[in-house]
Amino acid sequence: MPVPDHLLGDPSVTGPLGSLALSQVRPGSSVLALRAVKWHEGLGRLGVVLPFALVHDIGLLFATSRDHVDIGPRSDVATLARGMPEVVRLSEAYRRILEEIAASEAARRAPELKMNDDLIIVLLSRLLGAVATRINSPPVYRAAVPIDASIFDRLDPQLPKLFTTTRRLFEAAALAALEGARLFVLTMTDALDLDTLRLFGMLGAEGAGGALTQVDLLAALESPEANDIVNFSLEILPSVLETKTRPAAGTTAAHGYSGIGTRGSIDGLVLTELAWDDLELARRLADNEVLYYAREQSRDEQRRVHYLLIDASASMRGDRQTFARGMAIATAKKLLLEGEDVAFRFFDARLYEVHRAHGDKLPTAHVLSFKGERGRNPGRVFAELATELELGRHRDPRTPVVHLFTHAALYIPREVVAAVRRFANLAAVFILPSGGKLDLDYLDLLDAHWVVDHATLSSGAARATAARSILDQTHGAGAEEAEAGPRSLRTGAAPGGKRAANEGVGA
Known part of the structure; x- marks a missing residue:
């Protein structure tokens, strides 16, 4: 569905969504695009202020396999850029940079590493932090896109209209900053420690949550000592x-049998105990020597x-x-x-x-x-x-x-x-x-x-x-x-x- 009419007058929605007219990565599902909303908000909390389109495009290259995204213009940039002729050239340079990032080993392997949103946010901060510091024109809106995947359904026909709802000097300045920092971004992409990302994918990186977890992730990615710990951890x-959960033995009538013990209920009695004569069976009962099948029980107990x-x-x-x-x-x-x-x-x-x-x-x-x-x-x-x-x-x-x-x-x-x-x-x-x-x-x-x-x-x-x-x-x-x-x-x-x-x- 298109953006609802009651949101078309809200710059906090039309501003970031309209920037997607400059986007060069088209996801195969609106749910994938919805993840970019969280990435954009997380980068803002870390002080990395970027157009939604850049976060959306580069984030998807690391979060999604090539089978689920297409690289190419989503709108006719020449039509959008009236009064901003440099945007056409910058958009073409932006597409080439995206193709170079997509061809890197890190971008090819990253989708296999099961990275969560916090890790994607930190990765984007590492790659694009220098770009954000070079942007000399602040945004004229405060981004607040609703968490609603339906907004991204069939959005492309509406992008030209959304693009013209506000001034786009911020987006143009961001593309120029990315072009100027191209070598830095590509070098940082090639320098990503895939072993560390793999370990986070295997074990998670959860902590206090939100920005505190992201700060820990940044520190881990920047620490040379952490790489030695990662390599050793992956080795062992x-x-x-x-390892699998092994149920303990108990007497509760649940799960299966796990062994033999001297405690239990009558339904778990070992049948050979009935072979004893009455006096011996009574003695064994009094001395707690009668054998029962022990039941499995959860380790939570x-x-x-x-x-x-x-x-x-x-x-x-x-x-x-x-x-x-x-x-x-x-x-x-x-x-x-x-x-x-x-x-x-x-x-x-x-x-x-x-x-x-x-x-x-x-x-x-x-x-x-x-x-x-x-x-x-x-x-x-x-x-x-x-x-x-x-x-x-x-x-x-x-x-x-x-x-x-x-x-x-x-x-x-x-x-x-x-x-x-x-x-x-x-x-x-x-x-x-x-x-x-x-x-x-x-x-x-x-x-x-x-x-x-x-x-x-x-x-x-x-x-x-x-x-x-x-x-x-x-x-x-x-x-x-x-x-x-x-x-x-x-x-x-x-x-x-x-x-x-x-x-x-x-x-």
Whole structure:
């Protein structure tokens, strides 16, 4: 349907929609064009003010495969550009730039990476930020296009009329700025880190949402350290992505059978128990020795929440930071695939706020981009953690499990670690410095721990092998193991793993 009559007099609608008369990318669906409305609004919040047509065209090149868009004029620019003869030349130059962007490897592969709108906004900000700063004529309208896909249906015949509803000096200045920044835009396109975009597509980049998530994404794309973490994560994630939720054993009459236990209802009684004589059967019932088929139950009923605590102090720079954050990302994805709730926290001299996973998406951008700048004070951090866990148990009945990724010289008073252990299970991955050794007096209080030495970190193959070994031991425990006591961890060692964990990995 065309733009409704009651919106034709609204410059906030006709202004941005009319700029599509200069558009050179025609989407195959109005729903695709509707995504550009969100991109345009997001760029405005980041301070990147551009005509809607530029955001629409370049965004679609990265968000949609070539099969769903056509590159070519949507209107007769010569007819539109009366009094603005330079627009015809600029429009032709604009089309050539779009074709060069579309031919790049980044634009060819990007549609396969499942990028969400926040990531597209950040990508456009990286490519077109310099263009926006060169525009010397501000827009004469404030864009506010309704979120309604029907507005974009059969819009092309109406574009010439919409174009003439306001002055278009802003659009002409933007095309001129893009022509002047052509080499910069093409260079930035070729320099896009596709591995980072691929990781975001696999794991998500959700955080606080909106502009805060976009700021984290920008920081991650601009950080050279993040690229090392991305490469390491992609190296070990394939062994994690095959993880599936494994139902626990219970007595509820739901799902299928998962094993045999000594608790259950009469409908789950193992039939061979009826072969006992009456007196023996009565004794077995009294002593709780009768066997029942155990039912599967959802892991949601186990009520656990996992906190991945990552050391962000100066001692964790370089390879240690890469290993710790890559392991945290892989561990979190493994737990999500097993149906667990996951949250990240960083610490240095203070304990930072919680960033939770949403659905099956991780706050990957925050994990890649976070920088700690407050020194180091483990005693204070873990005393605060113990206090928060104690207060939290009154609001959240789930059992907390703390996964610690840190330097081997994390000296915490033993009584503070004991206070944390009163309210949560605790496992740790310790990373040794060159020539260092693990000498901490609270290791026996941990449910499990692993040690990674400097030689292992220095070898790419050994580092990945050590990471996979830890992840293999970080498995889901059944309900029967959970009932065994706090030493039996979902993410600790395998059965008998306390001894194995103490032996370390690569140590």
